[in-house]
Amino acid sequence: MGQAPIGYLLFAEEMNYNPEDSKWANRDRFVLSSGHGCMLQYSLLHLAGYKSVSIDDIKQFRQWGSKTPGHPENFETDGIEVTTGPLGMGISNAVGLAAAEAHLAAVYNKPGMPLIDHYCYTIAGDGCMQEGITHESASLAGHLGLGKLIAFYDDNGITIDGHTDLSFTEDVGMRFEAYGWQVLTVLDGNTDVAGLRDAIKQAKACTDKPTLIKVKTIIGYGSPNKADTHDIHGAALGKDEAAATRGQLGWKHGEFEVPQQAYDVFRGHAAKGASKQAEWNKMWAEYQQKEPELAAQFKRACMDRKLPDGWADSLPKLTPEDKGKATRLHSQDCINALASVLPEFMGGSADLAPSNMTLMKCTGNFLKGSYAERNFRFGIREFGMAAMCNAMSLDKTGIIPYCATFTIFSDYMRSAIRMAALSQAGTIFVTTHDSIAVGEDGPTHQPIETIPSLRMIPDLTVMRPADGNETAGAYKYAVERSKNESRPTFMAFSRQALPNLPNSSIENTFKGAYAVIECADPEVILIGTGSEVHVCVNAAKEGLAGKKVRVVSMPSWEVFRAQPASYKDALLPKNVPTLSVEAAVTMGWGEWAGAFVGIDCFGASAPGQTCLDNFGFTSANVASCAIRCIAGERGALSNGSQGKH
């Protein structure tokens, strides 16, 4: 209710949008970062004429199967750009949307033909301002000078606990000035519509900085007894107070009764948006004439959102004779191969580019003045980075975003990884240094539970490639999944060199698991992932010589799970003793194996190979555990505890 005037201004006066085509590339974007106030957004979409939100949908607010869930969900309700609710994520998404706009404008706009030229608006509350993620993304937005980002800070002074005096007395405006934003203030956001209008004008006039419009509002404005209290934060007004509020606001209409005049205002403005899209279509026709090459690229990459023919041919192919190297280096090869053939492939690292090996050589840095370039320098801002990348995918202009950090620091952005999966964002998470083989940096930097715990996130695919071909397979999978399905993939690469394996290939990677050493009638099956597959191969060749051993590489649980039962049963027959080998916790491996080699404790600071040796990831230990497995032992046969000093 406090944000209603802002919502009115945006949807009835300022924003260019067309409810008939919610994916029009040049639409203005809107993100309600304070997602718990989603009824505002549903009301605006309804008033504006989006078919996704009927008055019946509004009546079904937060009910099973409704299009009006308790927080805005882009995958449920057409017209919503991103899913919000987890605080700070939305405004960080908005930074990503603004970055996407800046990039596409720099690449595609030509004199007189501004193909991409729109604003990104967001409304954020006190919660968003307190969350660390907002610091990360706002600092980066200021650094990048994203002038078309306009954020309203709904400064109502109330959070769930009570008045912000309890916990939040910083000078938010000063902070954003320190980030390099323009900061404006509207003192009465509840009634001063002209002041809000003027602030938006000033925001648009400032083209080299994002703008924060600090709007003093009263939460629950109009409610005679509950306005300006935290009672109204997450709770409904109640029947009596709703009636009293109608009285105070002079609103003569009943529940769910919308006067035609209100529809007329919003739909009149929406019609202007449709006209603008019609004009844009004309310009687009002209653009196709004058800039046929760029137009073809824009049509394929951004409008049709299709991958070009033969794109995957660029990915490297290796044989066991090729010298082994770290999968993070194979990842670098893949990134650079893709960068050349996919202009929509862009991203970067949270200040670990030289470690993550994520720099694209064919393009420069995406910075103020060089928005056409594609290497993002996210800074040490994992969470903000991931939320930005999610939004670059959800921008629906075909961008394939990737972001990188050490595997362990996926914990810093875990909520954004989850949101990628939930909100169907095609973010590619590139992580390196994926096990205790990190070595010297020690247990703070050594993933143990990290990769297995990510496998638990619904609709996320986790890939841990074992060599060059699996890395190429992982990228092919991740890019297709991003572009064609708008779904995320999480990849984990090794710091250390690994040999190229027999039988590995892009095709086999797409099966999720396959035999690297085949054996018709095995006594035991060893399943490895990533850097442990070659240890299993060595165990099969050395300590298990004479035994009938199948070695399976399983780069992805999720992909394997989706294979036909016949393939799964043939590869991992239920009656054959099976041992998993992964430098991670053993929990969960019972789905595929009866016995496990893993590490159920924290690692240690020492050279990587020393860690692997001492925690049991040697071919000798794997062979010995395999023999125990053949003999009928089950459970965690080796879990790292013997290595603890």
Added chain:
Amino acid sequence: MGQAPIGYLLFAEEMNYNPEDSKWANRDRFVLSSGHGCMLQYSLLHLAGYKSVSIDDIKQFRQWGSKTPGHPENFETDGIEVTTGPLGMGISNAVGLAAAEAHLAAVYNKPGMPLIDHYCYTIAGDGCMQEGITHESASLAGHLGLGKLIAFYDDNGITIDGHTDLSFTEDVGMRFEAYGWQVLTVLDGNTDVAGLRDAIKQAKACTDKPTLIKVKTIIGYGSPNKADTHDIHGAALGKDEAAATRGQLGWKHGEFEVPQQAYDVFRGHAAKGASKQAEWNKMWAEYQQKEPELAAQFKRACMDRKLPDGWADSLPKLTPEDKGKATRLHSQDCINALASVLPEFMGGSADLAPSNMTLMKCTGNFLKGSYAERNFRFGIREFGMAAMCNAMSLDKTGIIPYCATFTIFSDYMRSAIRMAALSQAGTIFVTTHDSIAVGEDGPTHQPIETIPSLRMIPDLTVMRPADGNETAGAYKYAVERSKNESRPTFMAFSRQALPNLPNSSIENTFKGAYAVIECADPEVILIGTGSEVHVCVNAAKEGLAGKKVRVVSMPSWEVFRAQPASYKDALLPKNVPTLSVEAAVTMGWGEWAGAFVGIDCFGASAPGQTCLDNFGFTSANVASCAIRCIAGERGALSNGSQGKH
């Protein structure tokens, strides 16, 4: 190398510490937030005379079993207060240490007897300043006016990617002023020791604000070829450059050769610290005379760090006849019971106190001017909150810290939860709204993988109580684990009401799992956790009437895992078909059961009971799955997918 003058000043001039008693309650605290520079800290500890770091230890830098791992680890190296490495965590820990100081000083200090009166120093780098967690904790530190917190910002302009111009151009000083900090600048941190000294003096003079001392340094200062480059960020100088650096700095000594004069300076200062402790001991003797009651409390709670006799008697006990309620409400009862008998029990919520039910009624808000109170108002700052609480435990003054948020938002602080487990901090994580029964807020707020994924973190105990007695048991366990073992516990409570179960008790909770419905020779065993246990009980009574059914409540996997094999085998015999029932992903349940009822997809926005019904958490569905389990079916018999609309 750039931070050496700061290190010298702190350890040779400013700080009060005693290497002979590293746990002296009134020592000054030091946190190296930029933990990758840990050799500085090891050198300082060695020079100061801590026995934990010999010159041989320094030679063993980052080697297996050494006391000098790649990042500072409090659990490896005496004299280190907190484990750092994950950026931003250390400075946030420092805020927690300063909060602990402020609280203890307010509670215990008496005129002329300042029992607790020390500073907390930290050195943070660009990475810390970019991370969102630092925003959260620094904003709160400013709000709280923690005047004894002195943070050095090592402004060397270099990160791993290169110069900070690439990604980080905000005005950090201005930002901290916006937080309410005093901000000072030393322009030449490499040689202007007097300037640094003066800045510390000014910092100490400002008693109502934390101070940030921005120190311009040159990374790798003294290295003729690598100073001021990112090549030196994470890599060793190399032999030649080390020699050249010695030359440039005029250092005539060999590798690992420390001139006696250097030892004399540091150890002379350390001796002064020992004298100060001796003086403190005299004051303490006087204090015990004059303030016997408070002294006894200080001795028990802070010095001996023991729980008082009979403290656990305060916890509620319930019977199945007691009206059921949400476990978050039982949690509130426990928190308030503990608050009355444990003055060292303190904490709060990240702005969800009225939802998490975490407010202690017997004490007020910990705010500027009321530091003696114990309710923290952390604001919407989960990650900063958790890091602060970790530090309050690692302060080693006996504080039992708790922090709260929705279960789902543990993702925001996951790295700090991991660090609690790794660094042996006794933080109690209180989370509520632990399943899809959250209801209307929808999938962004409904934990699916959250609880199972936390069970993967080594050395963390996860508790999901089913009723009032299990909640009391969880608190008894968590408090003992915090106080006696300095280890963390994560708790997840329901939003919705749950009945009190037969056979539940504190004692049974301490077994991790136990029968709520016993059956001598069961045909099937149902294992539930939390809100699903009573569903299992109902299934046993209704749909499975006539079958021999044991129902097991398993509040904690970790606790159960630690029981004797005989107990575990008797409760869950391998040959009895066993079905797990938990409103969470099924991955991992294979450790205890052969068949599962769970939810392997995201939830939906609808009333909580509707979600539970539609996703299969009904006694009818559980009974039907149990019958399939008896018939030999295995795997996820119900995983929520049938509920998706």
